[in-house]
Amino acid sequence: DTAVSQTPKYLVTQMGNDKSIKCEQNLGHDTMYWYKQDSKKFLKIMFSYNNKELIINETVPNRFSPKSPDKAHLNLHINSLELGDSAVYFCASSRRDRGPFFGQGTRLTVV
Amino acid sequence: GEDVEQSLFLSVREGDSSVINCTYTDSSSTYLYWYKQEPGAGLQLLTYIFSNMDMKQDQRLTVLLNKKDKHLSLRIADTQTGDSAIYFCAEILAGNMLTFGGGTRLMVKP
Numbered sequence: 001d002t003a004v005s006q007t008p009k010y011l012v013t014q015m016g017n018d019k020s021i022k023c024e025q026n027l028g029h030d031t032m033y034w035y036k037q038d039s040k041k042f043l044k045i046m047f048s049y050n051n052k053e054l055i056i057n058e059t060v061p062n063r064f065s066p067k068s069p070d071k072a073h074l075n076l077h078i079n080s081l082e083l084g085d086s087a088v089y090f091c092a093s094s095r096r097d098r099g100p101f102f103g104q105g106t107r108l109t110v111v
Numbered sequence: 112g113e114d115v116e117q118s119l120f121l122s123v124r125e126g127d128s129s130v131i132n133c134t135y136t137d138s139s140s141t142y143l144y145w146y147k148q149e150p151g152a153g154l155q156l157l158t159y160i161f162s163n164m165d166m167k168q169d170q171r172l173t174v175l176l177n178k179k180d181k182h183l184s185l186r187i188a189d190t191q192t193g194d195s196a197i198y199f200c201a202e203i204l205a206g207n208m209l210t211f212g213g214g215t216r217l218m219v220k221p
Contacts, residue, residue: 014124027120031206033209036211040213041148041197041213041214042213042214043154043199043211043214044211045208045209045210050209090153090154092154093147099142099144099146099156099159099201099203099209100209101156102146102153102154102155102156102158104152104153105152105153
């Protein structure tokens with residue numbers, strides 16, 4: 001059973017579109033995250049969310065928004081996609097003070 | 112990865128030991144981590160060390176922590192071609208969020 005799963009694995013879309021990436025974890029963790037990995041492999045935190053608190057990296061454009069229907073899911077919505085949004089997006093989950101477990105990533109290509 | 116620093120590349124021969132180094136920034140980090148990323152794959156948690164430890168060994172992996180110098184290293188004994196990957200060190204900062212180094216690309220030559 002996959003611990004952290006995200007869909008789709010690949011997403012190709014045109015500039016200006018709105019898209020969502022879904023993430024689900026079956027580990028019973030309280031906190032979920034979204035990370036962005038750019039073409040140079042640098043990983044940056046975008047959001048950290050549990051049922052009490054959303055922490056946003058201030059460098060993330062407000063076109064990006066996390067939506068959590070329940071503790072096991074944290075979806076990433078992106079409005080008005082831009083070329084610079086092309087990257088691999090990783091969902092992750094963790095329990096307190098322990099390193100996250102990551103999903104396999106979603107490669108987003110904006111054309 | 113500007114706050115957590117790692118060298119970009121490391122090349123070793125199969126059977127040798129690999130040592131990947133990392134310097135981090137926050138002396139209050141409770142845990143420090145090593146992740147492995149194989150080509151086209153997600154991040155796999157390899158090992159972690161609690162900040163009150165100096166060393167942790169897990170099979171072929173040895174993690175050394177020097178808190179005074181904020182230096183973390185990962186030693187892989189008897190490196191195999193399957194160990195070729197990018198290795199990221201990471202520290203936990205406020206909000207339980209990981210900050211990653213830029214990654215070290217390990218190449219293992221037969």
